[in-house]
Amino acid sequence: MNIVSNLISSYNYYIIIFLMISGLFIVVARGNMMKKLVGLALFQTSVYILYISPGKILNGTAPILRDDFTIYSSPFPHVLILTAIVVGIATLSLGLALVIRINEEFGTIEEDKLFEEEL
Amino acid sequence: MTEHLPAIQVMIPIVGSLLIMLIRNNTLNWLIGVLSCLSVVFCSITLYSKVAISGAISYAMGGWEPPVGIEYRIDELNALFIVMISLASCIIILYAKNSLNNEIRANKISVFYSMYLLCLAGLIGILSTGDAFNAFVFLEISSLATYIMISIGQDKRALVAAYQYLIMGTIGATLYVIGVGLIFVITGSLNLVDIASRINDIELMRPLYASLAFITVGIALKIALFPLHAWLPNAYAYSPSVGTAFLASTATKVAIYLLLKYLYLVFGYNIIYSNPLFMIVIIALSLAAMFGASIIAIFQSNIKKLFAYSSVAQIGYITLGLGIANYNGLIGSTVHIINHSIIKAAIFLAIGCVVYKTKETSIKKLAGLGRTMPLIATCLTISSISLIGVPGTVGFISKWYLVLGAIEQGWWLVVISLAISSLLALIYVGRVIELIWFHEPEKNIIVIKEKLPKEMVIITIILTLATIYFGIDIRLTADLAKVAVENVLLAGDIL
Amino acid sequence: MRLDLLIRISAKIFIPFIMVFAFYVQFHGDYGPGGGFQAGVIFAASIILYTIIFGSKKAQKDFPAIVFHSMIPIGVIIFSGTGLLSVFNGYNFLDYDALSHYPKHGQHIGIIAIEIGVFVTVIGAMVSIFYAFVSRGSK
Numbered sequence: 001m002n003i004v005s006n007l008i009s010s011y012n013y014y015i016i017i018f019l020m021i022s023g024l025f026i027v028v029a030r031g032n033m034m035k036k037l038v039g040l041a042l043f044q045t046s047v048y049i050l051y052i053s054p055g056k057i058l059n060g061t062a063p064i065l066r067d068d069f070t071i072y073s074s075p076f077p078h079v080l081i082l083t084a085i086v087v088g089i090a091t092l093s094l095g096l097a098l099v100i101r102i103n104e105e106f107g108t109i110e111e112d113k114l115f116e117e118e119l
Numbered sequence: 120m121t122e123h124l125p126a127i128q129v130m131i132p133i134v135g136s137l138l139i140m141l142i143r144n145n146t147l148n149w150l151i152g153v154l155s156c157l158s159v160v161f162c163s164i165t166l167y168s169k170v171a172i173s174g175a176i177s178y179a180m181g182g183w184e185p186p187v188g189i190e191y192r193i194d195e196l197n198a199l200f201i202v203m204i205s206l207a208s209c210i211i212i213l214y215a216k217n218s219l220n221n222e223i224r225a226n227k228i229s230v231f232y233s234m235y236l237l238c239l240a241g242l243i244g245i246l247s248t249g250d251a252f253n254a255f256v257f258l259e260i261s262s263l264a265t266y267i268m269i270s271i272g273q274d275k276r277a278l279v280a281a282y283q284y285l286i287m288g289t290i291g292a293t294l295y296v297i298g299v300g301l302i303f304v305i306t307g308s309l310n311l312v313d314i315a316s317r318i319n320d321i322e323l324m325r326p327l328y329a330s331l332a333f334i335t336v337g338i339a340l341k342i343a344l345f346p347l348h349a350w351l352p353n354a355y356a357y358s359p360s361v362g363t364a365f366l367a368s369t370a371t372k373v374a375i376y377l378l379l380k381y382l383y384l385v386f387g388y389n390i391i392y393s394n395p396l397f398m399i400v401i402i403a404l405s406l407a408a409m410f411g412a413s414i415i416a417i418f419q420s421n422i423k424k425l426f427a428y429s430s431v432a433q434i435g436y437i438t439l440g441l442g443i444a445n446y447n448g449l450i451g452s453t454v455h456i457i458n459h460s461i462i463k464a465a466i467f468l469a470i471g472c473v474v475y476k477t478k479e480t481s482i483k484k485l486a487g488l489g490r491t492m493p494l495i496a497t498c499l500t501i502s503s504i505s506l507i508g509v510p511g512t513v514g515f516i517s518k519w520y521l522v523l524g525a526i527e528q529g530w531w532l533v534v535i536s537l538a539i540s541s542l543l544a545l546i547y548v549g550r551v552i553e554l555i556w557f558h559e560p561e562k563n564i565i566v567i568k569e570k571l572p573k574e575m576v577i578i579t580i581i582l583t584l585a586t587i588y589f590g591i592d593i594r595l596t597a598d599l600a601k602v603a604v605e606n607v608l609l610a611g612d613i614l
Numbered sequence: 615m616r617l618d619l620l621i622r623i624s625a626k627i628f629i630p631f632i633m634v635f636a637f638y639v640q641f642h643g644d645y646g647p648g649g650g651f652q653a654g655v656i657f658a659a660s661i662i663l664y665t666i667i668f669g670s671k672k673a674q675k676d677f678p679a680i681v682f683h684s685m686i687p688i689g690v691i692i693f694s695g696t697g698l699l700s701v702f703n704g705y706n707f708l709d710y711d712a713l714s715h716y717p718k719h720g721q722h723i724g725i726i727a728i729e730i731g732v733f734v735t736v737i738g739a740m741v742s743i744f745y746a747f748v749s750r751g752s753k
Contacts, residue, residue, distance in 0.1 A: 020297075024290070027286060027290065033282060036286060040286060040289055040290070043290070043293055044289070044293055047293055047296050047297055047300065050297060050300050051300050051303075054304050077303075080252050080309075082651065083252070083256055084255075084296065086651070087255075087256065087259045090259070090263055091259070091263065091285065091289050093743045094263060094266060094267070094285065095282065095285050095286075095289075096747070097746065097747075098266075098270060098278055098281055098282045098285065099282065100747070100750055101270070101278050102278045102279060102282060104750075105275040105278060106275070106279075114279060123701045123706070123707060126697070126701065126706070126707035127701065127707075130694055130697070130698065130707070133690070133694060134691070134694055137687035137690050137691050137694075138687075140683075140684075140686065140687040141684055141687050141688070178706065178707075179706055180706065180707055180708060181706060181707065181708040181709050181710070182705060182706045182708075182709030182711060
């Protein structure tokens with residue numbers, strides 16, 4: 001029973017770990033540069049959830065000060081993750097720009113073919 | 120005004136980079152770059168002298184007192200590194216003008232200067248911030264700027280190198296953030312000093328170890344510790360020479376500082392030594408870097424790649440000092456961060472001069488350099504020799520401290536490994552030196568007939584002289600490192 | 615003209631409202647949910663919608679790319695200028711108390727100023743990224 005209750009009570013961490021591993025797996029296993037970027041985005045997004053999910057407090061409201069509520073969820077992780085999202089956007093768009101340039105120069109975005117061409 | 124220097128020295132390069140983005144005139148932009156770098160040097164030296172007199176400075180961003188707000192914390196150690204980074208960037212940007220005009224397209228030069236300053240701002244930010252998440256943001260700012268600097272390189276393979284670095288670097292930064300997230304969940308704080316004071320009271324060790332592992336691996340990707348170094352050789356080889364010199368002398372060093380800070384100031388001795396395996400892994404990886412990368416370097420046919428692999432090996436020396444972790448070992452690390460930065464700047468700027476004339480980085484183009492470009496050949500020889508650690512050069516000083524540290528620990532195997540890996544360095548450096556002095560030059564090797572610009576030659580010579588000068592006079596390197604290690608790294612704990 | 619009359623007319627009706635909504639989110643942001651980042655993205659979305667419907671050539675004629683390119687640094691200059699203003703008034707970097715005689719007013723002014731900086735930069739960055747990819751495709 002202990003294992004089951006543990007599974008249910010911390011299900012968010014299992015989801016995060018699943019997303020994280022699948023993102024990292026796509027980055028490692030796929031040769032297509034575009035798919036790698038998709039995996040990278042998935043990997044980063046899982047970290048956003050890792051930050052936000054502990055911030056939620058059961059029965060807590062949005063952190064806006066009012067007299068009739070006393071329990072608030074922590075707003076702090078959201079602030080951090082807003083920054084991380086911006087960083088993620090910058091990374092992703094730079095990555096996409098690089099992929100487009102690579103496609104223009106080499107005519108392919110498959111890593112196997114690129115490495116055949118000598119690197 | 121001087122109490123605001125921690126914020127101002129980060130803001131100067133950012134504002135400079137913004138101005139460069141707005142103004143699209145290459146000469147004017149170079150001037151803005153030089154002025155910003157010079158003012159950062161001025162700020163950092165003022166700050167160092169202030170810290171040396173009065174001890175660590177804490178600066179509350181936005182007036183929010185730590186641990187709630189973001190704190191900038193300058194102590195003897197990171198003030199020293201900020202001085203080093205700003206001096207290196209200043210010297211390299213003085214050199215940059217003609218080299219960039221020659222190597223990259225005219226419409227990309229403004230972008231390069233802009234990213235150069237942004238990267239500098241990010242690096243100084245990582246060094247000076249006392250907040251774990253803020254360090255991540257600055258890490259990403261400097262990395263994004265670095266990817267762009269690499270992709271600007273003339274060779275089309277630069278794009279693939281930048282892409283690979285982007286993937287690896289982002290994975291590294293994300294792993295670092297996961298680690299920080301775990302710490303945040305456990306301790307409820309992001310301020311490094313605050314975390315350090317709370318971390319010893321934590322009873323649940325497993326998430327703590329997990330976060331230590333995530334942070335170490337994440338930063339190890341950024342510093343290109345041996346098995347995670349795959350991005351580095353291509354990135355160094357295909358970026359513009361100025362970019363290579365800048366990256367080699369600053370970017371990885373700052374990441375090493377971050378690792379140093381986390382291991383010794385945040386987690387502290389109690390935790391990293393509670394499991395002896397951790398340090399053994401770091402030492403093993405350092406030794407693997409010293410041997411593996413040196414052996415790979417011997418077989419390289421691209422001169423920039425050769426010295427890039429040598430960088431990986433030298434990073435092994437620095438992390439070895441972290442692993443030895445006694446007084447002399449830490450001094451060895453700190454000094455080698457500074458010394459290796461000087462050496463690699465000298466080497467890559469000398470290679471930049473060669474590339475300026477020959478337009479290629481193949482190692483064959485070095486044949487007979489002693490006759491075609493004797494001055495640059497001498498510089499390259501001297502700075503390569505100091506890479507081996509010959510007495511009288513900077514490389515010797517840092518290796519001396521590392522050997523002392525290893526002997527104190529009684530690790531004779533490490534001492535012997537240090538000697539053997541120096542021999543390996545002798546082989547790859549010897550190959551370069553033999554080509555330079557004892558081979559006939561190929562015909563038509565010089566593509567550009569006109570003379571090398573004066574400032575490029577002068578700066579290369581100055582840096583080469585620095586590799587000798589700091590090998591003899593250690594007041595500015597080793598003695599300051601001693602102060603830093605005594606006051607910062609070993610302040611609380613007794614080994 | 616192609617037979618996408620309905621889409622063009624409805625876009626012409628919607629785009630001004632999207633822009634106004636962006637400003638609502640912007641100025642609501644200092645005491646409620648919202649702020650420069652969201653507002654910037656909404657505003658950029660209106661221009662992206664315009665580009666999708668009327669084609670990149672016409673869009674880049676009506677909203678020149680150079681404007682958005684220079685908006686990126688200008689926004690950050692507004693942000694860092696606010697911070698440096700505090701330093702010149704003797705307070706810490708980005709301490710908004712410095713911006714008015716009453717600290718509370720200072721906080722309001724400071725938030726609005728940096729949110730405008732964020733707004734400008736985000737519009738510039740988003741539209742620049744979009745233009746960069748769109749103009750690549752048409753070659």
